[in-house]
Amino acid sequence: MTMTVEQIDPRLLVPNEGNLRRDEGDVEDLRASIRAVGILQPLVVTRREPVDGEAQTYTVEIGHRRRKAALAEELDTVPCLVAEDAGAALRIIRMLGENGARVGLTESENADAYAQLLLLDWTPEQITAATGRPVEQVKAAVSLAKLPAKARAAADRGALTLEDAAQLEEFADDEKTIGRLLKRGSHGWGLKHVIAEEKAKRERKETVARLKAQLVLDRVKLVSTPQGWGYGTHTMVAAKDLVDADGVRLNPEQVKTKPGFAAIIRDPSTAPRVEIVCTDPAAWAYRTARDVEAEQADPGRAEREAKAAALREALTVAAPVREQFVRESFGSARGAKKVLAEAVRLAVLAPRLLDVGGNESDLVCALAGTALHPAAQTASADRLNRMLVARWVGANETNLRRYEGTYTYAANETQALSYLDALTGVGYQLSDAETELYATLSQPGEDDEEQDDGGDVNISSADELTDDSHIDADGDGDGETCGVDAEIDPVEVAVPDDLSSLDVVGAPVVTGV
Incomplete structure (x- = not known):
């Protein structure tokens, strides 16, 4: 086939009427790339039949989005591969598709190849049809193409999955953050945790x-916020904690622009x-005011509260x-079996904790x-x-999740520890906050001596709970469950015939029942 590369005025390029892509979409990212490095991949065009007195025009076979971006950037010329006819252009497309399907x-x-095909107006669905690779993987691979070299190298050696790469795309413009994320978290749930933390940090900024x-x-x-703000003694004081000469508490909004007043950004790393x-x-x-006097009487209180607030935010x-x-782990009959023994054990020993x-x-x-209701009334043993x-x-x-709140009197420490143990036992990796909570709950506290041996006083301030406690979907006590306004009748728990399969020996027992 005969082809030449020429620099052509983009205003002389005419869209192909047979182009399958009717909507060329947003080309802002492509414009930014062109401004940075120019057009790396030539457009594929064919000559149009010249009209007397008019300049030679060309039909775009591949590169409609690049043409649109070039016009938006007001480029004088763009590189074009001039094919002898439309058939030659189609052969180029076919070769690109075969190249994208190579193995090894x-x-x-692969990510670079897919990205090039997208620049040639291919859709992820078309790439899937040509390569046989699922469209989700194609889209994730395109995300990998946007990441720095560290992330690409991690993917090549199997330390970073395509799913992980898709989550990292948000930080593609921040190589330091990408490196920090890859260093802190291995692929899988560990990486998901550090990504969630990094997103929260970016949102706070x-x-x-x-x-x-x-x-x-x-x-x-x-x-600037004084060091140790919120506890100890400072010359600077919050306006809300002050009163004027008449003893009237100040309104921060009314005094914020007056002499002697300013603003600080509190808790920038937790809740700005x-x-x-x-x-x-x-x-x-x-x-x-009296609030400041109370703080001076217990200077460590605010520091403890700040640490607790940071932990709640992280949880x-x-x-x-x-x-x-x-x-993902328990949302199927097969996955549920991973923790069935733990669920049966709790149902037998402490059914009140299933609220x-x-x-x-x-x-x-x-x-x-x-x-659950009314399906449980007729469900099979496996479904139950x-x-x-x-x-x-x-x-x-x-x-x-009660530990995310200020008041945790209703939370059960033994149940929380047992649950986290069960999750880590099937592959879950605790976040830093969950690890800190686990360590805190594992330590005996001063309040333990004031509770019963089992610590079950935290479960409910009401009278003895019945075994048929129900799921209250909206928290109003009316028994509405998952859209069904009815109380669940007691249902027998389905257990294996051979109770030894529950591995009860040595298992943690929920006390206080």
Whole structure:
């Protein structure tokens, strides 16, 4: 075939009427690439029949999106591979498809090939048809092509899956962060945890930037947060903790632009927020309120509360990753068998601990494959086993997520530890926050002597719970479960005929029952 490479004015390029892609889509990313490195891959065009007195024009066979981006960038010329006819262009497309289907390529080489095909107006679905590779893997491979060399090398040696690469795409412009993520977390759930933490960190940075911008608009002075702010003694005091000469508590919004007042960004690494402060209350004749006096009496209290708040925030970040693991691990009859013995054991020894909060009702239904009521009344033994595991997971998640709140009196430490042990036993990797919580709960505390031996006083302040406690989907106590407004009737728990298969010997026992 005869082909030449020429520099052609993009305004002389005419879209092919037979192009399957009717919507060329957003080309902002392509424009940014062109500004940085130019057009690396020539467009494939064919000559059009010249019209008297008009300039030679060309039909675009491959490269419609590059043509659109070049016009938007107002480029004078673009590199074009001029084929002798449309048939030659089709043969080029065919060769590219065959090249993309080669075997023995590394993941990064495949990713580069797919990225090139996308530049040639191929869709992921077309690449799938040509290579036989699932479309999800094709899309993930394209994400890998955007990552720095460290991530590509990790994928080539099997330390980074394509799924992981897709999650890292958000940080493709930050090579240091990519390196830090790959160093901290191995592939799989460990990496998912550090990615979730990094996303939360990035969101907090963006929040700080927005807060600072708003302070500029409001003409409020921004000062640095004193070291150890929130505990100890400082010249600077929060405006909300001050009273004026008449004993009237100050309104931070009303005084924030007055002399002597400024703003600080509190808790930038956990939950960023603005606090209005007085830089020197004594100089401006303000007195501290009772809250400050209480802080001076117990200077370590605020520090302990700040650490606890940071842990609660980290536990909240870790929870969605843990729920994803639970859904993927136990969301089938086969997967439920991994923890069936633990679920049966809890149902036998402490059925009261199977109470599920409304926030976890959807999770229970997803794991069971259906709403528990009324399906449980006619379900087979295998289905009941799966339902029991679903309820066991929901109850344990309800209990564990209580530690994300300020008041944990209703949380059961033994149940939380047993649940985390069960998850790690089937391959889950605890986040740093979950590891810290586990260590804290494992240590005997001062409150243990005030509780019964089993520590079950934390379960409920109500009278003795019945064994047929139900899942309250919306938390209003009406027994509505997964969209069904009815209380679950007692159902026999399906257990194997051979109880020895439950491996009861040496298993942890939930006390306080």
